[in-house]
Amino acid sequence: MKEPSFMSIEHKVLKRIKRFELDAVFTRSDFVDLGSTHAIGMVFQRLLKRGRLRRVSRGLYDVPRQHPAFGELSPRPNAIAQALARRDGVRLQATEAQAANELNLSEQVPARLVYDTDGRPRSVRVGGVSLEFRGRSKRKMAAAGQGNGLVMAALRALGPDHIEARHIEHLRELLPTDERSRLIKVLRYAPAWMHPHLRQIAADQP
Numbered sequence: 134m135k136e137p138s139f140m141s142i143e144h145k146v147l148k149r150i151k152r153f154e155l156d157a158v159f160t161r162s163d164f165v166d167l168g169s170t171h172a173i174g175m176v177f178q179r180l181l182k183r184g185r186l187r188r189v190s191r192g193l194y195d196v197p198r199q200h201p202a203f204g205e206l207s208p209r210p211n212a213i214a215q216a217l218a219r220r221d222g223v224r225l226q227a228t229e230a231q232a233a234n235e236l237n238l239s240e241q242v243p244a245r246l247v248y249d250t251d252g253r254p255r256s257v258r259v260g261g262v263s264l265e266f267r268g269r270s271k272r273k274m275a276a277a278g279q280g281n282g283l284v285m286a287a288l289r290a291l292g293p294d295h296i297e298a299r300h301i302e303h304l305r306e307l308l309p310t311d312e313r314s315r316l317i318k319v320l321r322y323a324p325a326w327m328h329p330h331l332r333q334i335a336a337d338q339p
Contacts, residue, residue, distance in 0.1 A: 142168040143176045147185070150196065158195045158208045158216040189213065190259040192220075210246050210262045217264075223252030226277035228267070229290035236287045236307065238300055249274065249286075275322040280312040284334065285323055293326040304334050 145167045153159060164173050177194065180186040187197040189208050193216055198206045218225045226232075226249040233239035247265045254268035276282035284304060288296060305313065316335040320328055 142172050143179065146173070146176050146180070154212075156195070156198065156206075156209055156212055158189055158193055158212040160192050160194070160216055160220040162220045163216075193217075193259065207260065207262075210264060213259050213262060214246075214248055214264055214266075217257065218250070218252075221252055223250050224274055224277040225250050225266075226269070226274060226282050227286055229286045232283045232286035233290035236283060236304065238287050238291060238303065249277070251277065272322055276319045279315070280308060281316045281319050284308070284316065284331070285319065285327065288327055288330060296330055301330060301333050308334070 146164050149164060149167070150159070161170070161173050161177060164176075167173065168176075177186060181188060181194075184197065186194050189195055193208075193213065195208050195212070200206050214225060227235060228243065228247045228249055230239070230241060230243045231247070234242055245265060246263065247267055249269040250266045251269065251271060251274040252266065255266050257264045257266070274282075276285060287304075291300065313335045316331045320331060323331060
């Protein structure tokens with residue numbers, strides 16, 4: 134099969150970049166279906182020289198963004214983590230403390246950037262950002278990357294003795310109906326004490 138032309142590959146790379154979130158971070162593996170490894174590398178080098186791309190760290194890239202007051206913006210740590218997860222073919226889940234904070238069930242902000250993963254545990258430093266990936270069991274990662282996985286992690290953070298009616302009502306109001314209904318499908322992955330809470334959140338009526 135004939136290799137697509139260099140300009141054709143560049144056009145496809147730029148088109149795909151536009152489909153990413155504005156502050157996304159990506160790797161060359163996000164584009165390997167568009168051409169050979171060599172061709173993708175050449176396109177990246179060309180885009181780097183033209184300032185269309187920025188090298189965040191070895192193998193990590195983003196689109197440079199400028200703030201009128203603060204100048205060039207750094208990539209979000211979560212965007213870096215998601216790019217590494219896509220490249221390595223692993224799933225990530227916010228830790229219990231992060232999940233509780235993201236869902237506004239706790240005002241406590243985690244001191245470290247830690248992610249649960251079904252990949253190997255490791256620590257990564259990208260620029261001034263340190264990320265820790267904590268290996269977890271398949272059971273705990275069964276709903277990773279989904280809204281229901283975040284809910285389960287947040288409930289674990291609160292613990293069975295500290296979940297109140299206001300927490301349940303808050304999650305019912307926060308989650309769309311379709312996401313709430315999917316909680317029933319992950320009951321088998323949740324500890325028994327969590328089942329009644331998940332059923333309450335998922336119910337059509339409180």
